[in-house]
Amino acid sequence: MTDKPEGEGFRRLAGLAGIGFALVIVGANLILVPAGLPKPGTDADQAVTFFQDHRDLVSPALALTPAAWFCAVLFGAGVLATLRSTERDIGTGWSMVGFAGLLLQNATFTVIVGLRYALSTAAGAVPALWVLQDALLALNGTFLALALVGFTLAGKVGGLVRTWHAAIGFLATAMQFAGAVLTPWVIDGPGTLGWVGLSGWLLWVVWFVAYGIALVRGTPSPAVQRP
Template identity: 55%
Template sequence: MLRTLPGSAPTAPSFTRVSGLAALGFAFLIVAGNVILVPAGLPRTGAGIGEVDGFFRAHHDLVGIGSALTPAAWALATVFGAGVVRVLWHSERERGSAWALVGFAGLLSQNAAFAGVIAIRLALASTAADGLGADTGLWALHDALFTLNGAFLALALAGLSLGGLRAGLVRPWHGRWGLVSAALLLGSAVLTPLAIDRLGPLGLLGLAGWLMWVVWIVVYGIVLMRVEPGPPTAR
């Protein structure tokens, strides 16, 4: 059912719905990037340098293809976050809170952190194409950035979930789903020193949180696409 936010001014449908589509596009691109690289054997966090070197030597072209999707994904994530802030702005001002801005800051921060991850992958793929072995320190930096990025995703999930819940934009189950995902990703980020030292079950903590994050952003995108401008009404 189409709905508007309580306490909010009429919102033009175009940007709100575009931001909802951006959320769906972002989810599609990040899943597509993993579908390209993971079946090919992308090394997990904590993998040995021999496995890393073997992967980038064998699949340096594939890494380039998978990485080509990410700039568009970052742009779409930014549009999505801006759309949520736009929809929640009046409600947040009335309550004297800024949870949507916290979530938007988390999205922008994860864009920056993951740009570092992708840059390192491209550097390893480029040197592999030139016949050079993978650098141990460079891969360790990749793992650290990749895992610590969970803290920024947690900010995005918590901020936009709490802002949406307080304004009546998202349903309680959706908000709780986002908060659980945030807790898993934050826990993974806190345990980064242990996760990057060796392969183990700690990586599953971040993986579970990431899968929940993908579902969360898809549902949020659908919510934004269904917001209808008009007189404020209570849910």
């Protein structure tokens, strides 16, 4: 990793952005979840009714999300800039896999948030929009899994991720990917399968905060030393 002042400053900024991302997405959920945000698999008509009745909450939750996407990209760029030199030396590209996953989840969640806003404001909102939102939310676990496994493996090689942090990352990866694979059954009706993706999401938040702190603090030497 670079020890140039500019690189160190950018790394720390990216770390703060990672922590900020986690805080923003948790904050957005704290606006909607206590009000009874429908769980995956909820009847479409009930879900539409919720968003129509709580449009005053959907708007502030939506207003927070651009900040989350901004922070996510800045965080990902910081991880990429910090670890790519080590990866080039050993011929791997896991940090690029992680960054691609982060960008794809941003794009997918843009559609999800847009659908939620449409459900809350459009007169006679089509229940099928809720089913589409449900499916995208579950399938988005694929991209979260890519971000998790890519950045975890790159960080482990680059000395940025400790063993306990990697364990959280790999567990969250498995749960997010499993949740995506189970999408047809998750959206078929409320049940315990939805908790697989939700538990993985909670671990994703913890992993993100830990990664942000690691970037801010600096790291030990890479696991693979340069010749």
